[in-house]
Structures are given as C-alpha cells and as structure tokens.
Amino acid sequence: MRIVVSSDTDGGLEGSVSHHFGRCPYFTIVDVSDGSVDGFQVVENPFFQSHAPGQVPSFIRKLNADVMLAGGMGRRAIDMFRQYGIGCSTGAFGTVRKAVESFLADRLPQAAPCKESVEHSKKDAQYEKDDPADRLREEAAALLEKVDDVIVRLPDAEE
Numbered sequence: 450m451r452i453v454v455s456s457d458t459d460g461g462l463e464g465s466v467s468h469h470f471g472r473c474p475y476f477t478i479v480d481v482s483d484g485s486v487d488g489f490q491v492v493e494n495p496f497f498q499s500h501a502p503g504q505v506p507s508f509i510r511k512l513n514a515d516v517m518l519a520g521g522m523g524r525r526a527i528d529m530f531r532q533y534g535i536g537c538s539t540g541a542f543g544t545v546r547k548a549v550e551s552f553l554a555d556r557l558p559q560a561a562p563c564k565e566s567v568e569h570s571k572k573d574a575q576y577e578k579d580d581p582a583d584r585l586r587e588e589a590a591a592l593l594e595k596v597d598d599v600i601v602r603l604p605d606a607e608e
C-alpha cells in the first residue's frame with residue numbers, strides 16, 4: 450500500500466504533517482506492507498505556491514497513491530480522491546510516522562472538509578485563500594483544538 454502524507458518539512462518519517470494537503474511544501478510517500486514501512490521518499494509539491502482545483506489530487510494520483518493523509522482538505526479534493534479510488538483521511542498531525550501508524554491502527558477519521566472549505570462554500574464568506582496570515586490563523590486554531598483534545602485525554606496527575 451502506498452500512503453502519501455502532506456508534509457511541512459522534508460524530514461521523511463520524522464517530518465511534520467501539514468495542516469492542509471494542497472498548500473504543503475512536500476509530500477512524504479510511504480510504502481507499507483503487512484503493517485510495516487518498507488520505504489519512503491519525499492517529493493516537493495509542485496503546486497505549493499498556487500494551484501487550481503484538481504491539480505494536487507491529479508499529482509497524488511500520478512504518485513500511485515492508495516491513501517492520502519492530511520491535517521485538512523477541501524471538499525472538492527475529497528471528492529476527486531474518491532473518484533480516483535484513493536482513500537483519504539483528515540485529522541492527521543504530529544510526525545509522518547505517527548500519522549501513518551494512526552491510519553494503520555484505524556485511528557484517523559474519514560476525510561471531512563476543513564473549515565476553510567466549508568467557509569468557501571458559503572456565499573458570504575470573506576476568507577482570502579491566498580492570504581498567508583489567514584492560513585496561519587486557521588492552522589493555529591486547528592492545532593489548539595488538537596491540543597485541547599489531547600489535554601482532555603490525559604490522565605489526571607496525582608499530587
């Protein structure tokens with residue numbers, strides 16, 4: 450199975466997962482068989498600076514992906530991956546290794562459109578998709594939600 454993970458760095462399995470697959474600078478391609486990693490490679494996202502709908506899913510398809518993992522993804526991309534027969538999950542975070550392990554352990558949810566995608570579908574959305582500050586705010590908010598989720602799951606410390 451070939452799993453492609455959106456990545457913020459070119460650190461391979463120890464690289465960090467990117468919040469949004471279409472805007473990530475790298476993709477980490479992880480080949481897995483019998484539940485273990487056979488190998489990996491990192492490729493640059495040729496559409497990192499800007500992309501039109503469909504370009505990134507088409508690129509991922511050409512990488513012979515079976516699965517796409519990302520922190521977040523838009524509705525159209527999810528639909529395109531389904532049309533291509535590529536499974537996708539959102540909510541991935543941490544290192545690429547942890548994201549792959551979470552997917553293999555069935556701990557990642559099925560893909561759901563990110564907040565930005567939902568806002569774009571509303572007629573009155575004022576979000577500027579190319580504004581780096583807005584992207585960072587969205588990513589920071591998503592990270593804070595993840596931190597809150599982790600804190601809730603931590604056992605109470607005995608004093």
